[in-house]
Amino acid sequence: MSAILEARKVGRVLHEGEVPVTLLRDVSLSIMPGEFVSITGPSGSGKSSLLYILGLLDQCTSGAVYLNGLPTDDLGSASLSRMRLEHLGFVFQFHFLLPEFTILENVRIPMQRLGRLSERDQKDRATHLLEQLGLGDQGEKRPAQLSGGQRQRAAIARALANAPAVILADEPTGNLDTKNGRIVHDIFKGLARNQNTAIVMVTHDQALAATTDRQIHLVDGTLDLES
Amino acid sequence: MISIIPLLLKIALAHLSGRRRQTLVATAGVAMGVGFFIAMAAMMQGFQTYFVQTIVDVSPHIVISDTYRELPRQPLTLIFNPENAALAIRNVKPKEEIRGIRNAGRILRALADMKGVKVAPMLEGQIIYRYGSTDKAATLSGIDPDAEKNITDIESDMVSGKLDNLKTYANGIVIGVGLARDLNAKYGDTITAVSPAGIVRNVKIVGIFRSGITALDNRASYALLKRAQILQNRPNVINAIRMHLDDPNAARSVAADIEKRFSYKAESWQEANEGFMAVFTIQNIIIYSTTSAILIVACFGIFNIISTIVNEKTRDIAILKSMGFGEGDIQGVFVFQGALMGVCGAVAGWGLGYAMSRGLGAIRVNIESELSMDRLFIIYTWTHYAFGGGACVIAATLAAWLPARKASKLRPVDILRGAA
Ligand SMILES: Nc1ncnc2c1ncn2[C@@H]1O[C@H](COP(=O)(O)OP(=O)(O)OP(=O)(O)O)[C@@H](O)[C@H]1O
Ligand SMILES: [Mg+2]
Numbered sequence: 095m096s097a098i099l100e101a102r103k104v105g106r107v108l109h110e111g112e113v114p115v116t117l118l119r120d121v122s123l124s125i126m127p128g129e130f131v132s133i134t135g136p137s138g139s140g141k142s143s144l145l146y147i148l149g150l151l152d153q154c155t156s157g158a159v160y161l162n163g164l165p166t167d168d169l170g171s172a173s174l175s176r177m178r179l180e181h182l183g184f185v186f187q188f189h190f191l192l193p194e195f196t197i198l199e200n201v202r203i204p205m206q207r208l209g210r211l212s213e214r215d216q217k218d219r220a221t222h223l224l225e226q227l228g229l230g231d232q233g234e235k236r237p238a239q240l241s242g243g244q245r246q247r248a249a250i251a252r253a254l255a256n257a258p259a260v261i262l263a264d265e266p267t268g269n270l271d272t273k274n275g276r277i278v279h280d281i282f283k284g285l286a287r288n289q290n291t292a293i294v295m296v297t298h299d300q301a302l303a304a305t306t307d308r309q310i311h312l313v314d315g316t317l318d319l320e321s
Numbered sequence: 322m323i324s325i326i327p328l329l330l331k332i333a334l335a336h337l338s339g340r341r342r343q344t345l346v347a348t349a350g351v352a353m354g355v356g357f358f359i360a361m362a363a364m365m366q367g368f369q370t371y372f373v374q375t376i377v378d379v380s381p382h383i384v385i386s387d388t389y390r391e392l393p394r395q396p397l398t399l400i401f402n403p404e405n406a407a408l409a410i411r412n413v414k415p416k417e418e419i420r421g422i423r424n425a426g427r428i429l430r431a432l433a434d435m436k437g438v439k440v441a442p443m444l445e446g447q448i449i450y451r452y453g454s455t456d457k458a459a460t461l462s463g464i465d466p467d468a469e470k471n472i473t474d475i476e477s478d479m480v481s482g483k484l485d486n487l488k489t490y491a492n493g494i495v496i497g498v499g500l501a502r503d504l505n506a507k508y509g510d511t512i513t514a515v516s517p518a519g520i521v522r523n524v525k526i527v528g529i530f531r532s533g534i535t536a537l538d539n540r541a542s543y544a545l546l547k548r549a550q551i552l553q554n555r556p557n558v559i560n561a562i563r564m565h566l567d568d569p570n571a572a573r574s575v576a577a578d579i580e581k582r583f584s585y586k587a588e589s590w591q592e593a594n595e596g597f598m599a600v601f602t603i604q605n606i607i608i609y610s611t612t613s614a615i616l617i618v619a620c621f622g623i624f625n626i627i628s629t630i631v632n633e634k635t636r637d638i639a640i641l642k643s644m645g646f647g648e649g650d651i652q653g654v655f656v657f658q659g660a661l662m663g664v665c666g667a668v669a670g671w672g673l674g675y676a677m678s679r680g681l682g683a684i685r686v687n688i689e690s691e692l693s694m695d696r697l698f699i700i701y702t703w704t705h706y707a708f709g710g711g712a713c714v715i716a717a718t719l720a721a722w723l724p725a726r727k728a729s730k731l732r733p734v735d736i737l738r739g740a741a
Binding site: 142146149151152171172175176177178179180182184186188190192194195203204206207208209252256264 | 324325328332335336338339636637639640641642643644645646647648649650732733734737738
């Protein structure tokens with residue numbers, strides 16, 4: 095089986111200030127379909143930076159990222175957007191739901207943008223996803239009317255809208271209590287097992303990380319191979 | 322691409338509905354610009370149309386007079402073209418010619434043979450009217466009443482008497498209402514006329530007209546051509562041929578042809594009123610620049626709101642981009658906001674402009690300048706609405722363009738870092 099997402103000797107240097115800042119150095123890793131990978135490391139070690147590069151939101155300054163075996167470093171912003179739309183899903187610490195839209199509409203937006211399903215099928219799929227995540231009766235509410243845990247689950251439903259091959263999550267349980275954190279974690283586990291969705295999750299929670307298929311530890315922008 | 326427009330519009334509307342009051346104010350601003358433009362254009366163009374209409378009705382379309390536009394060439398310059406010969410003739414004294422159109426009968430007949438043309442002869446001269454203690458300088462035009470009726474609307478402008486009275490009363494004159502007022506004379510009164518030739522005659526007012534053109538009403542008088550020729554001591558002379566065309570817009574070119582043919586100066590009504598045409602151009606420039614100014618100010622409002630929304634919605638922009646929305650999509654969302662305000666402003670502006678036009682049309686005025694008017698003349702034409710609405714939508718869309726472009730260039734990573 096070949097990797098769905100692969101980083102080869104990825105480096106990222108920022109040239110914004112007077113002195114160049116190295117965020118990442120020589121990071122290589124591959125993610126297999128259906129694999130649940132956690133990234134841990136001290137604050138400022140470059141976890142988010144790595145996730146953005148893997149998610150094609152940012153581009154590396156050396157090395158290369160391969161999605162589905164294809165290099166992505168030559169792609170223009172329109173192609174990168176298209177790749178994200180079709181193959182990737184994001185979950186952040188903050189839910190980023192659009193406040194003016196209902197939960198159901200929020201989940202539908204990526205499907206509308208992709209435009210592969212009919213309106214009927216989009217609504218059915220969105221309802222189905224919300225049911226899967228235990229939000230079957232919350233679809234008509236606005237994000238502000240939901241609890242933090244519910245919002246985070248709605249954000250996961252939205253990330254799943256176009257059935258992505260990889261979900262990239264940056265501290266998705268960071269704003270949640272232990273119970274809700276557990277629930278989100280179990281959802282990811284289920285997705286990896288049952289739907290063959292690869293999950294890359296940045297987390298500070300060692301206990302949660304320990305239960306994933308593979309733990310990657312970052313220190314100062316490089317992989318800590320000893321762990 | 323087209324299929325996602327409803328989605329982008331929906332997001333655009335959601336953003337605007339979050340800032341309802343500001344959106345309303347900015348939209349009202351552009352609506353005002355469109356409304357003022359429509360009302361002002363309706364009034365100004367209404368006035369201009371009325372003005373031209375009056376001129377065309379009251380005055381002849383072409384006047385051929387007994388003057389030349391250029392002095393006749395000197396024989397020497399006919400041989401040596403002064404433009405490329407070292408030749409200059411100074412102090413040329415033009416020959417004093419006997420005033421009047423020579424061969425008038427032949428010219429009149431030739432003109433009358435043209436298609437869609439009516440002609441009337443005239444002898445125009447100065448006169449002084451004396452009545453009681455009042456002296457009043459005026460012009461006396463000797464006319465042929467039957468021919469004159471074909472040329473101008475004077476018959477329908479008569480407030481007392483009629484033009485044909487000139488034929489029945491041997492010493493009759495028809496004068497303008499302003500002139501009668503200045504002389505303190507009434508219909509039927511006999512007044513004294515003194516011509517520059519020194520001839521003094523008593524004449525009887527057998528008609529008074531009101532043309533609406535103040536210069537005519539205050540200064541013009543008419544007599545039978547024969548009477549005028551006697552009074553001016555210029556028997557059988559005419560010094561103007563007045564023409565009416567079936568197509569008044571052709572006056573310029575017809576006049577040019579006639580001038581080439583008979584070499585007498587032939588002036589079209591457009592040329593005679595060129596000063597007013599220039600004033601109209603200035604009026605139009607004022608309308609367009611004022612409304613542009615209003616629109617520009619209103620567009621600053623639109624620019625402001627959309628910039629505010631972009632700053633407020635950076636998180637939404639970031640998540641939409643990470644979801645897979647492209648730069649064009651994001652730009653579309655915000656450009657649509659400007660366009661939506663523009664369209665709403667245009668429609669509201671149409672209503673406002675129409676209402677204001679009706680209001681202006683209902684105003685009664687009392688204007689006595691070049692023209693006398695009792696109300697404002699309003700013109701309703703779809704071109705004003707199309708132009709006003711179009712300019713509004715384009716301006717609003719352009720105003721949204723810059724902030725929309727800024728939004729499309731936001732890097733999601735920068736925002737996600739800040740929001741975490
Ligand atoms: N725009 C920037 N300019 C300068 N330094 C930056 C910039 N962005 C990130 N950094 C630095 O890059 C390093 C890695 O940041 P990153 O957000 O990837 O860390 P992290 O592992 O996600 O940390 P945390 O656990 O706190 O989220 C940090 O030291 C950070 O200060
Ligand atoms: Mg981070």
